[in-house]
Amino acid sequence: MLNKEFLDTLTPVEIQMVHQYINILFKNKITSSTANYENLETSVDECPYCHCKHIVRNGHNNKTGRQRYLCKNKECGHTFEATTNTFFSHSKAKYQTWLTFIGCEVVGLSLRQESVITGVSVTGCFNMRHKLYNALRDYQQSQKLKGTCEVDATYVPINLKGWNPDDMPRFSKRRGKHKPDSQHPNLRGISHHKICIVSAVDEYDHILFRIAGLGQETFEMYNKFKDHFSEKCMIVADSKPCIAEFASANHLEADIIPSGEFKSPKLNTLAALNQLHQEFSELIRRKHGVGTRHLQGYIDWLVMTKRLRYRTDAKKMNTEIYMNIMKNSVNWTTDDICHIPMPIDLDEAYYEFMTDVNQLHQHIS
Secondary structure, X not given: OOXXXXXXXXXXXXXXXXXXXXXXXXXXXXXXXXOOHHHHHHHOOOOOOOOOOOEEEEEEOOOOOOEEEEXXXXXXXXXXXXXXXXXXXXXOOOHHHHHHHHHHHHOOOOHXXXXXXXXXXXXXXXXXXXXXXXXXXXXXXXXXXXXXXXEEEEEXXXXXXXXXXXXXXXXXXXXXXXXXXXXXXXXXXXXXXEEEXXXXXXXXXXXXXXXXXXXXXXXXXXXXXXXXXXXXXXXXXXXXHHHHHHHHHOOOEEEEOOOOOOOOOOOXXXXXXXXXXXXXXXXXXXXXXXXXXXXXXXXXXXXXXXXXXXXXXXHHHHHHHHHHHOOOOOOOOHHHHOOXXXXXXXXXXXXXXXXXXXXXXXXXX
């Protein structure tokens, strides 16, 4: 085993020889044609369908030459490969391509820039991006906040990027100044045309950042995520009654910042949370708006990379992310990316348009 204890026993010249040997091995082993399959082939220990441990080798794939396996569970009986039902199930991109692409995502490049660097088409990069983001969908599920927790909400407008105009649940927005009417209501401030995103950051940098619903934040929105707060959390928040109600209902200590002030009675602030909101706003600006259908994916990516920056060298982030998602079950195709369920109810958001829009669609058809 090549570990620190072993290396400590070597002389400088021996370490130099080991280093040279590893460099040669690196050049021979990792090339532009290295497949993701090679990172998974030694770790097959169960059926990806029924998780039965009783599996046997079952020949090789005629096209790729990859080892195939057979599940001996009589109720299953599937044949599979090392990449079946993993992140790389429907991906033809090689190992180096994925590693480069993840690095591009970490530094926030656009799809066109990523296309130039990786040699993949813009559409291909779009699909890779959302497959990557979807692999992180469970990342926040395991987050448990403890200690001092800053809690607040932020809002973004509904974005219908990529929608067919004939399927729009509302009339197109007018640009510039105009008088509001029944077809183009001018709802200012926080309304049911805005998405509420509940956010929380604790003193250990654990982050909760989830879409909660439409319109003004409520007790019910916060209470959806009560399981993410440990029993000994102290909630630091502004003076919104719904947050105080949430803390009281779940028997959590609350340190409320008075209206017009920046610090709580215990001298806590919302600085870390405000920084998170600022980074989120910058992400939205840099992407020129994010479609609501994919919004939670972008949020999960922001949370993941922010957490990694606290404990990982920037040069190693793409490798660490690759290793985290390598065996995730993301059996996605391109069609799945375009049919992600909306995280909000558009009928509720645009109920004032529904009658007029339906009449318009009937007239067109």
